[in-house]
Amino acid sequence: MSDDIVELTTKHTYGTWRAQRGWKPIHVTRAEGCAFWDASGKRYLDLSSQLICSNLGHQNEAVIEAICAQARQLAYISPAHTCEVRARVAQKLLEVMPKGLDKFFFATSGTEANEAAFKMARLYTGKHKIIARYTSYHGSTAGSVAATGDFRRWFIEPAGKIPGVVFGPEVNCYRCPLGRSHPECGVACADYLAYMIDHEENVAAVIVEPVVGTNGVLIPPADYLPKIAEVARKRGVLLIADEVMSGWGRTGKWFAVDHWGVVPDILTTAKGVTNAAAPLGVVATSRAIADYFDDNMFAHGHTYEAHPLTLAPVIAAIDEYRRLDLLERATKMGDVVGAKLRALKEKHPSIGDVRGIGLFWAVELVKDRATKEPFNVPQDKAARRPLVVDAVVAEAAKRGVSVMGWVSHLLVAPPLIISEAEIDE
Ligand code: PLP
Numbered sequence: 001m002s003d004d005i006v007e008l009t010t011k012h013t014y015g016t017w018r019a020q021r022g023w024k025p026i027h028v029t030r031a032e033g034c035a036f037w038d039a040s041g042k043r044y045l046d047l048s049s050q051l052i053c054s055n056l057g058h059q060n061e062a063v064i065e066a067i068c069a070q071a072r073q074l075a076y077i078s079p080a081h082t083c084e085v086r087a088r089v090a091q092k093l094l095e096v097m098p099k100g101l102d103k104f105f106f107a108t109s110g111t112e113a114n115e116a117a118f119k120m121a122r123l124y125t126g127k128h129k130i131i132a133r134y135t136s137y138h139g140s141t142a143g144s145v146a147a148t149g150d151f152r153r154w155f156i157e158p159a160g161k162i163p164g165v166v167f168g169p170e171v172n173c174y175r176c177p178l179g180r181s182h183p184e185c186g187v188a189c190a191d192y193l194a195y196m197i198d199h200e201e202n203v204a205a206v207i208v209e210p211v212v213g214t215n216g217v218l219i220p221p222a223d224y225l226p227k228i229a230e231v232a233r234k235r236g237v238l239l240i241a242d243e244v245m246s247g248w249g250r251t252g253k254w255f256a257v258d259h260w261g262v263v264p265d266i267l268t269t270a271k272g273v274t275n276a277a278a279p280l281g282v283v284a285t286s287r288a289i290a291d292y293f294d295d296n297m298f299a300h301g302h303t304y305e306a307h308p309l310t311l312a313p314v315i316a317a318i319d320e321y322r323r324l325d326l327l328e329r330a331t332k333m334g335d336v337v338g339a340k341l342r343a344l345k346e347k348h349p350s351i352g353d354v355r356g357i358g359l360f361w362a363v364e365l366v367k368d369r370a371t372k373e374p375f376n377v378p379q380d381k382a383a384r385r386p387l388v389v390d391a392v393v394a395e396a397a398k399r400g401v402s403v404m405g406w407v408s409h410l411l412v413a414p415p416l417i418i419s420e421a422e423i424d425e
Contacts, residue, residue, distance in 0.1 A: 005027045005039070006024060006025060006027050009025060009027075010023050010024070010025070017140075019384055026038050026044070026397070027039045031046075031058035031059055032057075032058050032059050033057045033058060033059075033415070033417065034046050034057055034058075034414055034415045034417065034418050034419075034422050035058070036058060036402070042400065043400055044397065044400050044401065044402040045400060045401050045402065045414075045422060045425055046058070046402050046414065046415065047396075047401055047402060047403040047404075047412055047413070047414050048402065048403050048404035048411050048412070048413050048414070049413055049414055049415045050276065051271070051276075051404070052213060052245050052250065052271065052360075052404070052411065052413045053245075053270075053271035053272060053275070053276035054275055054276050054415055055248050055249055055250060055271070055272040055275060055321075055326070055415060055416050056272075056275040056317060056320050056321070056324070056326070056415065056416065056417060057415035057416075057417040057418075058415070060275055060277070060316075060317070060320055062316040062317075062319065062320050063274070063275050063277050063313040063316050063317055063320065064277065064313075065316070066312045066313045066315065066316040067277060067278055067309060067312045067313050069312070070085060070308050070309055070311075070312030071309060071312075074308050075308065075309060076307065076308060076309070077308060078303070079301060079302070079303075079305040079306045079307075082306075083308055085308050085311045085312055086106070086306050086308070086311055088315060089106075089311045089314045089315060090103075090104050092314060092315045092318055093282070093284065093314070095318070096254040096255075096318060097254075097255075097267065097284050098255060098257055098258065098262075098263040098264070098267065099263065100263050100286055100287065101263065101264075101266075101267055101284035101285060101286060102284075102286075102287060102290070103284070103285050103287070103289075103290035104282055104283065104284050104285070105120075105282070105283040105285070105300070105305070106280060106281070106282060106305055106306040106307070106310070106311060107280075107281035107282070107283065107302065107305060108279045108280065108281055108302070108304050108305075108307065108310060109139070109270055109279055109281045110138075110139055110242075110244030110245075110268065110269070110270035110271065110281050111138075111139030111140055111141050111144045111281070112139075112141070112144075112281045112302070113244065113268035113269065113270055113281030113282060113283050114138045114139050114143070114144040114147070114207070114240075114242060114244075114268050115139070115141060115143045115144050116268075116281075116283045116300055117205075117207075117240050117266045117268050117283050118130055118143050118144075118147070118204075118205070118207075118240075119143075119299070119300055120266065120283065120285065120289060120293075120298075120300070121204040121205035121238045121240065121265075121266065122204050123292075123293075123296065123297075123298075123299065124204075124238070124289050124292050124293075125204040125205070125236070125237070125238060127202045127203055127204040128164050128202045128204060129164055129165065129166055129200055129201075129202050129203045129204060130147050130164060130165045130166075130203075130204060130205050130206075130207060131165075131166055131167070131168055131193060131196055131197065131200070131203055131205070131206045131207070131237075132147040132148070132149060132165055132166075132167055132168075132206075132207050133149055133167060133168055133169065133170040133208060133212075134149035134167045134168070134169060134170055134177070135149050135150065135170040135172060135212060135215045135216075135218065136148055136149040136150060136170065136207075136208075136209055136212060136215065136242075137149075137150045137209070137212075137213065137214040137215060138207060138209075138242055139244075142162050143162060145162075146162035146164070146165045147165045147207055149167055149170070149215075150214065150215055150378065166196065166200055166203075168189075168192055168193045168196050169189045169192050169193075170189070170212060170215075170218060171187070171189050171190070171218060171220045171221070171224050172212075172218050173218075173221065174218075174352075174353045174355065174364065174372070175372060176189070177189065178192065182221045183221065183223075186223075187220075187221060187223050187224045187227055189224070190223075190224050190227040190228050190231060191227075191231075193206060193228060193231060194231040194235070197231065197232070197235050197237055198235070203235075203237050204237065204238060205232075205237060205238040205239070205240050205265075205266070206228065206232050206237055206238070206239055206240065207240040207241075207242055208225070208228065208239070208240070208241060208242065209241075209242045209243075209244075209245070209246060210225060210241050210242075210243060210246055210255070210256035210257050210259075210260075210262075211246040211251055211256045211357060211360060213244075213245035213246060213360070213411075214245070214406055214411070215406065216355075216362040216364060216406070216409045216411075217355055217356055217357070217360050217361060217362035217411065218355075219355060219356075219357050220260075222260060224260075225257065225260045225262045226260055226261070226262055228262075229262045229263075229264070232265075238264075238265040238266060238289075239262075239264040239265050239266075240264060240265065240266045240267075240268065241255070241256075241257050241262070241264035241266070241267045241268070242268050243255045243256060243257070243267055243268065243269045244268060244269055244270045244271055244281075245271060246360065247267075247269040247271070247272060247273070248269070248271065248272025248273060248317075248321065249272065249321055249326045249327045249330050249358070249416050250272065250330065250358055250359060250360045250413065250416070251330070251357045251358035251360050252327055252328075252330045252331035252334060252357065252358035252359075253327060253358075254321075254327065255267065255269070256357075259357075263286075265285070265286045265288075265289060266283060266284065266285050266286070266289065267283075267284040268281070268282065268283050268284075269281070269282050269284070270282065272317070273314055273317065274310065274313040274314060274317055275313065275317050275320075277313050278309055278310040278311075278312065278313050279310055280307075280310040280311065280314065321416075324416075324417060326416040326417065329416055329417070330358040330359045330416045331358055333359055333416070333418055333420070333423065334356060334357065334358045334359045334360070334361070336420055336423050337356065337359060337361055337412060337414075337423055338354070338356050338361065340423065341354040341356070341361060341363055341412065342354050344363075345363075349369060350365050350366065350367075350375075351363055351364070351365065351366070352364045352365065352366030352369050352372055352374075353366075353372075356412070359413055359414060359416055359418070360413050361411070361412040361413065362409045362410065362411055362412070363409060363410040363412060364408060364409040365388055365389055365392070365408050365409060365410070366408070374407070374408035375387070375388035375389065375408050376388060376389065376407050376408045377407065377408070378407055380407075381407055387405070387407065387408070388408070389405035389406065389407065389408055389409065389410060390405060392405060392410065393405040393410070
């Protein structure tokens with residue numbers, strides 16, 4: 001039975017971000033809390049919350065119930081109309097969003113949220129260019145992938161680069177792109193972005209993942225984001241914070257920007273907003289941007305925009321984050337995970353760096369700790385050369401642990417409800 005499912009899946013559906021040959025997905029039949037089970041009954045501890053999105057753990061009852069109740073009441077109404085869930089979700093979001101972001105656009109993914117954010121920034125500023133960073137992931141459709149540094153050169157440009165995006169250096173204190181070290185550098189990487197804005201014409205916005213996710217949990221030093229925000233503000237350029245992965249308690253705050261008291265002009269998010277039980281992307285904008293669209297065409301929209309079923313679980317999810325005290329818990333359990341990973345690093349010469357914030361951790365695998373030479377680089381993935389990290393992920397799966405690997409690092413980001421016993425496991 002299970003083989004039929006896998007065979008039908010691989011023969012007739014596309015596997016995500018990979019060459020299709022050799023894809024043998026696990027057929028999952030059940031999930032609960034921090035684990036899921038395959039068709040043979042084997043249990044996997046979910047150390048990456050799937051795609052770092054099931055923050056409340058699998059099958060949270062309040063979330064599921066909210067979706068079912070909404071489906072029975074009103075499963076769809078066009079975005080030209082409204083319904084109670086749409087208004088109430090907006091009202092609820094005001095409780096957790098950085099103060100000042102008070103008008104929302106509802107899409108159906110993080111990718112779409114970023115697409116909408118770029119369009120809004122361009123319409124609002126009347127300018128065109130987006131400054132993104134080389135090490136970044138913002139989505140997979142034309143505009144959002146154009147702003148994605150990751151794999152850009154190997155996958156995207158051959159297909160025809162979308163103009164209008166320029167790239168600058170990321171903040172990465174383990175491998176500083178400018179060869180400097182903090183704090184002596186005075187966050188030169190932020191100054192570099194200021195320099196870019198001054199020399200590029202027509203810049204509408206700078207987009208950053210406040211904590212870079214897929215590309216290895218890159219946490220900025222305390223002075224970085226405030227400086228970027230200041231640089232952008234002084235030059236009349238919008239700051240877009242992509243909190244698709246870093247939001248919803250993942251770092252121990254509702255949003256990562258809250259660590260540094262930064263309020264962006266636009267914040268995009270998805271994933272944990274519904275515990276991934278329904279596909280929702282959110283664009284939160286400042287009042288100034290909202291006011292602009294009072295008298296100017298908001299030239300955007302989808303049939304599934306503000307879809308009642310995608311909005312249904314948001315209030316329940318926010319209440320669950322609170323009831324289970326998950327922001328606090330992410331910090332506390334994050335310390336436990338961090339201590340264990342650091343101990344592992346002491347024992348294992350192939351671990352070059354371990355870094356994290358809240359329950360958002362990366363384990364970077366290197367050939368040589370002194371030179372920091374990674375086992376693999378993105379070109380290897382593009383060329384389909386075997387990756388060491390894939391072998392580690394496969395071995396972990398054999399042992400009943402599901403963990404996400406990316407080029408040369410593992411992403412350890414379990415559901416925020418994880419217990420100490422499960423971390424020990
Ligand atoms: N932005 C960031 C920071 C992400 O991590 C992701 C996905 O992982 C996206 C955007 C794209 O979101 P989605 O996969 O929901 O389209």
